[in-house]
Each structure stands twice: as C-alpha cells, then as structure tokens.
Amino acid sequence: xxxxxxxxxxxxxxxxxxxxxxxxxxxxxxxxxxxxxxxxxxxxxxxxxxxxxxxxxxxxxxxxxxxxxxxxxxxxxxxxxxxxxxxxxxxxxxxxxxxxxxxxxxxxxxxxxxxxxxxxxxxxxxxxxxxxxxxxxxxx
Amino acid sequence: xxxxxxxxxxxxxxxxxxxxxxxxxxxxxxxxxxxxxxxxxxxxxxxxxxxxxxxxxxxxxxxxxxxxxxxxxxxxxxxxxxxxxxxxxxxxxxxxxxxxxxxxxxxxxxxxxxxxxxxxxxxxxxxxxxxxxxxxxxxxxxxxxxxxxxxxxxxxxxxxxxxxxxxxxxxxxxxxxxxxxxxxxxxxxxxxxxxxxxxxxxxxxxxxxxxxxxxxxxxxxxxxxxxxxxxxxxxxxxxxxxxxxxxxxxxxxxxxxxxxxxxxxxxxxxxxxxxxxxxxxxxxxxxxxxxxxxxxxxxxxxxxxxxxxxxxxxxxxxxxxxxxxxxxxxxxxxxxxxxxxxxxxxxxxxxxxxxxxxxxxxxxxxxxxxxxxxxxxxxxxx
Numbered sequence: 168x169x170x171x172x173x174x175x176x177x178x179x180x181x182x183x184x185x186x187x188x189x190x191x192x193x194x195x196x197x198x199x200x201x202x203x204x205x206x207x208x209x210x211x212x213x214x215x216x217x218x219x220x221x222x223x224x225x226x227x228x229x230x231x232x233x234x235x236x237x238x239x240x241x242x243x244x245x246x247x248x249x250x251x252x253x254x255x256x257x258x259x260x261x262x263x264x265x266x267x268x269x270x271x272x273x274x275x276x277x278x279x280x281x282x283x284x285x286x287x288x289x290x291x292x293x294x295x296x297x298x299x300x301x302x303x304x305x306x307x
Numbered sequence: 308x309x310x311x312x313x314x315x316x317x318x319x320x321x322x323x324x325x326x327x328x329x330x331x332x333x334x335x336x337x338x339x340x341x342x343x344x345x346x347x348x349x350x351x352x353x354x355x356x357x358x359x360x361x362x363x364x365x366x367x368x369x370x371x372x373x374x375x376x377x378x379x380x381x382x383x384x385x386x387x388x389x390x391x392x393x394x395x396x397x398x399x400x401x402x403x404x405x406x407x408x409x410x411x412x413x414x415x416x417x418x419x420x421x422x423x424x425x426x427x428x429x430x431x432x433x434x435x436x437x438x439x440x441x442x443x444x445x446x447x448x449x450x451x452x453x454x455x456x457x458x459x460x461x462x463x464x465x466x467x468x469x470x471x472x473x474x475x476x477x478x479x480x481x482x483x484x485x486x487x488x489x490x491x492x493x494x495x496x497x498x499x500x501x502x503x504x505x506x507x508x509x510x511x512x513x514x515x516x517x518x519x520x521x522x523x524x525x526x527x528x529x530x531x532x533x534x535x536x537x538x539x540x541x542x543x544x545x546x547x548x549x550x551x552x553x554x555x556x557x558x559x560x561x562x563x564x565x566x567x568x569x570x571x572x573x574x575x576x577x578x579x580x581x582x583x584x585x586x587x588x589x590x591x592x593x594x595x596x597x598x599x600x601x602x603x604x605x606x607x608x609x610x611x612x613x614x615x616x617x618x619x620x621x622x623x624x625x626x627x628x629x630x631x632x633x634x635x636x637x638x639x640x641x642x643x644x645x646x647x648x649x650x651x652x653x654x655x656x657x658x659x660x661x662x663x664x665x666x667x668x669x670x671x672x673x674x675x676x677x678x679x680x681x682x683x684x685x686x687x688x689x
C-alpha cells in the first residue's frame with residue numbers, strides 16, 4: 168500500500184474546527200494534504216446522508232469536527248451531532264465501512280496544533296486500513 | 308389491574324361476534340365512527356373503512372390475514388387536526404406501534420382516538436392473499452383463524468405468512484385502550500375483552516360486559532408464541548447480517564432495486580411530506596452522470612440506489628416497527644424488511660429505545676444528554 172494516498176472528507180464547524188484549521192494555516196503548521204474540508208455552520212447540521220454520500224463516493228474516511236461540549240455557537244448542535252455519529256457508527260460497520268473510518272472530534276478555535284496533529288494521525292491510521300472498497304465499485 | 312370481560316361467540320363464528328361488538332361500540336353516544344378493515348363489495352380485497360352507520364359493519368373482518376397498508380398512516384391523517392368526534396380504530400399491534408411513533412413525531416393526535424387492538428394472527432403478502440382467497444371471502448378468514456388458533460401454521464399449501472409476521476415478537480397489542488384477546492382463549496365459545504388504559508376503562512364501563520378472569524392458559528400461550536417468533540427473528544438477523552456485511556454484498560442484496568421508492572411510500576414511519584430523494588437534489592445535472600462514469604469506467608443506473616437505502620435506514624430505523632409493508636410494496640421481491648429490521652434492532656438497542664413501546668420515550672434523535680457517548684469522540688488515541 169506504499170502509494171495509497173487516502174482522501175478524508177472533513178465536515179468542520181464554522182466557529183471552532185474551521186477556525187482551528189485556518190489557524191494551523193496562518194501559523195504555517197504542516198499537515199498532510201489528504202483532507203478536504205467542508206465548512207458547515209454547525210456539526211448539528213451534518214445530516215447522516217452527507218456522511219453516507221461521502222463514503223459511497225469513495226472517501227476513505229470521514230471526520231466530523233466541532234466545538235467542545237458547552238462551546239457550541241448554537242448551544243447544543245454538537246450534542247445532536249454526537250447522537251447522529253453514534254447512529255452512523257451502528258449502521259455503517261454493518262455494511263463493511265469500519266468504525267475507524269468515521270471520526271468525531273472536538274477541536275476548539277484556538278487548537279490549530281491539535282487540528283494538524285489530528286489530521287496527521289488520521290491519515291496514518293487510514294493508510295494502514297487501506298482504501299475504501301466503494302471506490303472500485305460501480306455504485307454511486 | 309386491567310378490567311377483563313368475556314363475550315360469547317355464537318355458533319363458533321368469531322367474525323359475527325366481533326362485528327356485533329363493534330356495533331355496540333359504534334352505538335355508544337360519544338363514539339362517532341369506527342375504523343375497521345372490511346371486505347369491499349366491489350372487489351375481493353380487505354381495506355380499512357371508516358364506518359358511522361352500524362348497519363354497515365357486515366363486511367368487517369379484522370382477522371383477514373392481509374393488511375394492504377399500515378393503517379397507522381390513515382389514523383394519522385384522521386387525527387392531524389381536530390376531527391369533531393371520537394373514533395374507535397381497530398388496528399393490528401404493528402399499526403398501533405407505528406401510530407405511537409407518529410404521535411411522537413407530531414403527525415397525529417391521540418385525543419379523539421380509542422385504540423382497539425386485536426391479537427394478531429399474522430398476514431400474507433398482498434399478492435399471495437389475492438391468489439389464495441379466490442372467491443371465498445369471510446369463509447377463508449374462518450378457515451384461517453381456525454387453523455392458526457389450533458396451532459397449525461400452514462393453512463394453505465405452498466403459501467406462508469410474511470417473514471415480518473413470522474419474526475414479530477408483538478402478536479399481542481400493547482398500548483391499546485381496548486384489547487381483544489384470542490390467544491389462550493377458547494374462541495369457539497368466547498372472546499376476551501380487556502381495558503388496558505383509563506380511556507379504555509371508560510369505554511368498557513359504558514358497554515354492557517360481563518366481568519371475568521383472564522383464562523390462565525393465555526399467558527403461557529402468548530409466551531410460547533413469542534419465543535417461537537423470537538427464534539425465527541434471530542435466525543433472520545443472522546442470515547441478513549451475513550448477506551449484507553460488505554458493500555459488495557449489500558449491492559448484490561439490493562441489485563433488483565429500480566428506485567421506485569415504494570418501500571418509503573408504504574413505510575408508516577417515513578413521514579416526511581417530501582422525501583429528499585424525490586427533490587431536485589437528486590435531479591442531477593446530465594454532465595454529473597458522465598463525470599461519475601468517467602471516474603469509475605462504469606456506473607450502475609439508476610444511481611443513488613444504495614445511497615437511498617442506507618439513508619432511509621439512518622433516517623427511520625430508530626422508529627421502525629417491523630410491519631413489513633416495505634417488502635409487501637416492493638415490485639421486485641427484495642427482502643427490504645429483513646434488512647431494515649436487522650439494522651433497526653441494533654440502532655434501537657444502541658439508544659435503549661424500542662419503537663412503539665411507549666409514548667413517553669423520546670425518539671433517540673430528537674433529544675440528547677450532555678454526559679453521554681463520550682467514548683465515540685476522538686480518533687482512538689488516549
């Protein structure tokens with residue numbers, strides 16, 4: 168799997184993790200370019216179908232990342248997101264999308280370093296897992 | 308303690324006795340109508356009917372082994388706004404459970420409804436029923452319940468009850484205001500009527516019923532039926548898991564799907580007025596298809612089939628009552644119910660929820676606690 172470069176789709180909230188990613192950039196912290204950031208207003212708006220779509224289109228992993236508990240700009244969107252991720256973690260492994268391919272993290276606006284570390288670690292993990300089998304299939 | 312009564316069955320004919328009982332309910336002053344399945348005069352089918360005239364109950368047959376649709380949807384449409392009268396609705400256990408879910412999703416109201424539940428003997432697929440019943444109408448129902456209540460599974464050679472019914476561990480209605488019991492009762496002679504809620508007791512008190520004890524055999528009869536069903540269910544779960552545990556296998560499982568979305572239309576708990584899958588979101592740009600095809604070399608058309616099913620699982624599996632109407636509605640014989648029940652069992656368990664169990668339990672995705680699920684956060688590192 169030497170050449171395998173995973174693609175990670177990350178749904179990041181406008182107020183915390185997106186800002187953290189921005190901070191990582193302005194601070195010139197390096198992290199692997201395997202992640203595609205999708206900025207959402209809140210993790211609470213990430214419908215399960217966004218995650219399912221990402222996997223069916225061939226994403227090797229999906230990250231949903233928002234504010235720490237208590238810090239949500241919309242008071243409790245991140246708690247709702249946590250229930251949805253729990254739901255997906257019950258469903259997706261049934262169909263062969265391993266539990267490790269879907270991650271939920273809380274990364275605050277000032278945690279640029281943590282953002283870079285998280286991406287670095289995730290890319291290493293997904294490289295070890297190998298590619299998502301959906302990529303080679305004729306389903307969309 | 309539930310109030311229990313016995314009503315006499317004349318000449319061993321359950322249907323006539325049930326019709327009489329429904330008539331006595333409809334004759335009550337504060338009951339405006341009764342919703343009950345009836346044989347339609349114009350064709351040999353059984354459909355829910357809304358009856359206000361007690362003389363129009365001669366075709367009522369809640370024991371006919373078919374339910375062309377889950378009537379919870381009908382009860383929801385009757386109750387979404389004040390109706391101006393009380394309606395007694397005669398439902399199967401899975402229809403009551405689906406209605407409980409719809410109530411929690413604010414799709415109907417309970418105030419003007421009296422839930423009358425009947426011990427469920429199971430059903431055939433719509434198409435099978437039409438074939439089996441031929442020209443017989445209530446006669447077939449009599450033959451059917453006679454066989455089933457005496458423990459005979461195969462009533463008609465070559466036809467079997469639906470897998471949904473065989474895997475159903477709720478043959479006895481829960482949450483009914485009035486329960487009509489058949490299991491463990493000598494149905495040649497009598498039927499059991501039980502008030503299970505205060506609302507049911509009010510109705511019970513205004514009917515002229517003779518109080519009695521629940522037959523001691525009933526509990527054991529129900530228990531053995533449930534354990535038989537549970538065994539079938541668990542085997543079905545194991546087989547379905549094995550048949551769908553990779554994307555490749557799931558694609559095979561759903562290969563006949565033509566994206567007709569009948570399963571969603573038939574589903575009692577898929578309540579969105581407009582499903583995202585029929586909106587413009589899925590009316591892709593023509594160039595998009597070519598782009599997908601270019602990326603993979605080949606794509607299966609129509610697209611979004613697997614996407615639809617997994618998304619539907621994510622959206623409604625915590626409310627799935629396992630009624631099997633999805634399989635019933637599938638034009639291509641995909642065992643949809645087996646897949647949905649297998650996953651739903653997991654998702655409901657994960658949130659310690661059971662669809663239709665109680666009106667008090669909040670639907671798992673409508674609430675949260677601050678101090679829960681901490682183990683799913685993070686990327687698996689300390």
